[in-house]
Amino acid sequence: MSRFREERLAELLRLLPPAPRGWVEAAQELPFARRGLDRIVARAEADARFRELLVADLEAAFAQEGVEPDPVLVDEVRKRLSLPPDRRS
Amino acid sequence: MLTDSELVARCRSGDPEAWRLLVERYSRYVYAITRSFSLREHDAEDVFQDVFARAYERLDTLRDADSLRPWLAQLTRRLCIDKLRAGSREQPGEEEPEGVEDRVEELTEALALREALETLAENCQEILDRFFARDESYRTIAEALDLPAGTIASRISRCLARLRQRLEETAGKPRLEDR
Numbered sequence: 631m632s633r634f635r636e637e638r639l640a641e642l643l644r645l646l647p648p649a650p651r652g653w654v655e656a657a658q659e660l661p662f663a664r665r666g667l668d669r670i671v672a673r674a675e676a677d678a679r680f681r682e683l684l685v686a687d688l689e690a691a692f693a694q695e696g697v698e699p700d701p702v703l704v705d706e707v708r709k710r711l712s713l714p715p716d717r718r719s
Numbered sequence: 720m721l722t723d724s725e726l727v728a729r730c731r732s733g734d735p736e737a738w739r740l741l742v743e744r745y746s747r748y749v750y751a752i753t754r755s756f757s758l759r760e761h762d763a764e765d766v767f768q769d770v771f772a773r774a775y776e777r778l779d780t781l782r783d784a785d786s787l788r789p790w791l792a793q794l795t796r797r798l799c800i801d802k803l804r805a806g807s808r809e810q811p812g813e814e815e816p817e818g819v820e821d822r823v824e825e826l827t828e829a830l831a832l833r834e835a836l837e838t839l840a841e842n843c844q845e846i847l848d849r850f851f852a853r854d855e856s857y858r859t860i861a862e863a864l865d866l867p868a869g870t871i872a873s874r875i876s877r878c879l880a881r882l883r884q885r886l887e888e889t890a891g892k893p894r895l896e897d898r
Contacts, residue, residue, distance in 0.1 A: 643832065648746070649747060661733065
C-alpha cells in the first residue's frame with residue numbers, strides 16, 4: 631500500500647492557491663523601489679529646491695525621479711525626511 | 720533549485736533576481752497564512768506587502784538562513800495579529816483565531832509537497848496546479864493547455880500518481896504519510 635494517499639496530496643495542493651499576481655509583482659519590485667527611494671532621499675538632502683517640491687507635491691517629485699508613488703514608499707520618504715504627514719489621508 | 724540558504728545569501732548580496740525567486744517561492748505560503756486569519760482583502764494585501772517589505776529590510780538579521788520559512792511564517796502571523804488588533808473595536812489583546820497553529824503546520828506540509836511538485840515535468844506541474852490550487856475546470860484547463868477536454872481527468876490522475884511516486888522515491892516526509 632502506498633505511503634502517500636493521492637487524496638491527501640490533492641488536499642494539500644488545494645491549500646496553496648496562488649496569491650494575486652499584482653501582490654506578488656509589487657513584492658518582487660521592492661529592491662528596485664528601495665533604490666528609487668534612496669535616490670529620492672539623497673537628492674532631497676542635497677537639493678533644496680527638490681526638497682521643496684517634495685514638501686509641496688510628493689507624488690510629483692516621485693514622478694520626476696521615475697519612481698512609482700507606492701503609498702508604503704511615500705510614507706517612508708516622509709518619515710526619513712521628517713516631512714509633515716499627508717493631510718489628504 | 721537554490722536552497723533557502725543560497726537564496727538568502729544571494730539576496731543579502733543585493734541580487735534582485737534572487738529576491739524575485741524568494742517572493743515567488745513563498746508568496747503562496749504567506750498568502751495562505753493571511754487567509755487563515757480571515758482578514759478583509761485589503762488588510763490581507765497590506766499584511767502580504769508588509770511581510771515582504773520587512774523581510775527585505777531585515778534579511779540581514781536572520782541568524783540561520785535555513786530558518787527562512789519559519790521566520791516568514793512567524794512574521795506573517797504577528798502582522799496578521801497586529802492587523803486584527805488595529806481593526807478590533809473590542810478590547811485590545813486580540814489573539815490568533817483558533818486553529819491557526821494547526822493550519823500553519825498543514826500549510827508547511829503543503830509547501831513541502833509543492834517542492835516535490837516542482838521536480839515533475841512542466842506539463843504535470845501545470846495541470847495539477849490548475850486543477851487543485853487554482854480550482855479550474857476540466858474545460859478551462861483543456862482550453863488553456865490546448866488539450867482535448869476528455870483527457871484532462873486521466874492526465875490529472877497520471878500526474879498525481881507521478882507525484883506520489885516522486886515522494887516515495889525521495890521518502891523522508893513522514894508528515895505526508897497516511898494518517
